[in-house]
């Protein structure tokens with residue numbers, strides 16, 4: 008051993024190393040557990056480097072709980088088996104309110120209680136990850152294990168140590184001599200998306216979902232690899248406890264675990280009776296998409312431990328808890344056929360026609376395959392068993408084919424050479440993923456119909472009652488007011504009479520009158536809505552708004568040249584070209600004039616260039632998230648836009664600033680991961696005051 012290694016540690020150095028370690032651990036706790044850091048990353052890095060330098064000079068200082076020691080050596084001989092001292096139970100599931108009623112009724116019978124409306128439950132998210140048991144002795148993490156079969160698990164200490172929200176050492180008063188903490192290791196949605204994005208870019212294998220990602224990451228022998236995965240841990244119970252005590256209820260226990268430095272989901276709450284459970288379930292279901300991690304239901308646990316003991320367990324699940332599951336977001340069904348759908352801009356998209364299946368709370372019989380490349384990459388064929396996913400309000404998609412179940416002779420499908428609707432050639436420009444029908448909206452009925460649907464849609468002209476089915480009927484059947492032609496252009500809509508509509512199948516006089524009046528009402532619109540409704544390629548809602556604000560009136564936009572278009576916040580060369588092409592088309596100018604003649608009108612906008620350039624928001628891409636106290640998010644967005652900022656809905660590398668209100672979730676996490684500037688509401692109000 009070199010002289011360096013045997014050098015004795017001066018007391019002052021020992022003290023400063025231990026103070027540094029404590030300080031870093033506190034920052035870790037604030038950052039990874041409380042989500043509330045109070046020093047910049049650079050300061051944290053500085054402290055860490057200082058400690059590393061001391062430990063390098065005096066290796067005797069290195070202890071297993073030092074924050075520098077999260078990533079250690081891989082285990083010598085694979086994963087060792089760990090026998091759980093108390094079995095790790097599973098949960099019974101309830102898939103309906105009725106099953107929840109039965110669960111509570113069973114408890115009533117068992118406890119011989121009538122006052123079930125008073126019975127208290129702790130309600131908490133059912134996290135979708137991998138279960139873990141963590142044993143702390145004298146406050147130090149000594150072992151972590153998977154659930155395994157509930158009796159025996161695998162030793163994954165080396166991997167769990169790398170997860171920053173898992174304390175290597177507990178803090179605070181009254182930590183029991185021995186305590187086993189149980190929880191779920193998850194990969195947050197933002198981390199999962201970022202990980203897969205990187206994996207795709209470097210040609211590595213993608214994870215199917217955050218649960219598999221978490222479980223797979225823990226199954227690594229090399230902790231270096233696990234350390235690179237964005238994992239997080241939330242506790243949901245204590246197992247074995249000795250040499251210390253826990254409070255009398257489950258909820259107090261979770262609060263106590265949080266005081267000892269462990270991470271607990273902030274989404275938990277206490278409810279009474281089955282009605283309380285149902286209300287909690289519904290409220291969390293509504294917020295599910297906004298949570299930073301995937302959950303697949305809500306767990307209800309009888310809160311008082313003495314009642315839990317009275318109730319006991321059957322086989323592998325306790326009688327005092329239940330998981331009320333959300334409808335599955337991924338299910339398996341069969342592809343009946345693969346069709347090609349033609350969209351508003353002529354995009355020819357493969358769509359899987361499915362054996363109808365209940366997924367994400369609705370019955371689905373079509374799912375998108377996005378484009379020909381995706382179809383080929385996923386190699387989906389008619390007859391295949393496939394996994395379908397529908398999460399939130401997102402369009403159902405085919406996730407993958409289950410190749411093992413493929414029937415003999417299943418054929419691949421290729422891109423059609425002509426449009427399945429109008430027969431025009433289908434072209435796929437070099438380097439583009441999307442193939443398009445070359446017919447255009449005058450030739451291709453599909454493009455015409457989709458264009459009309461877009462024109463009438465909520466964010467465009469917002470014509471209430473003029474839904475997809477009705478537009479399809481109108482675009483196919485002759486209409487008297489149009490000299491017995493079907494509806495062809497948006498202008499035709501404003502010529503329709505009540506009698507025309509009442510003539511259609513399944514349409515009463517009253518509904519016909521309502522639709523006609525909704526069409527007339529839509530004529531008084533705004534410039535951004537009108538521009539969006541025109542359906543200029545690549546001009547979405549936000550760009551339409553920027554254009555309207557920049558130019559103030561339609562005439563100025565119609566005559567704008569490329570250079571002045573490029574001066575608009577989110578207009579690049581491609582979009583500028585699309586706008587020039589659109590307004591250079593005499594048919595489009597004729598349509599606009601016709602619409603104006605038929606009464607479509609809007610007030611001019613206040614051009615904002617003049618005041619925008621010197622505001623703290625001008626030219627910045629800004630995301631608003633969470634709940635603001637002083638104003639609604641849309642009012643805040645209006646103000647920012649008026650000051651030259653651009654509002655977008657998703658956080659990406661292009662985001663300049665995130666304004667985070669209360670209960671900000673995954674967007675905040677993503678912004679932090681991407682090291683984007685984040686300010687809270689009061690800082691935002693200060694900036695507004697300055698302008």
Ligand code: IVH
Nearest residue numbers: 096097098131132133134138191243306325
């Ligand atoms: S309690 C005795 N609480 O769900 C009850 N489990 O289906 C044991 N899980 O293996 C579990 N979130 O991995 C509990 N808030 C939560 C949970 C939760 C997720 C997982 C856990 C368990 C599985 C049972």
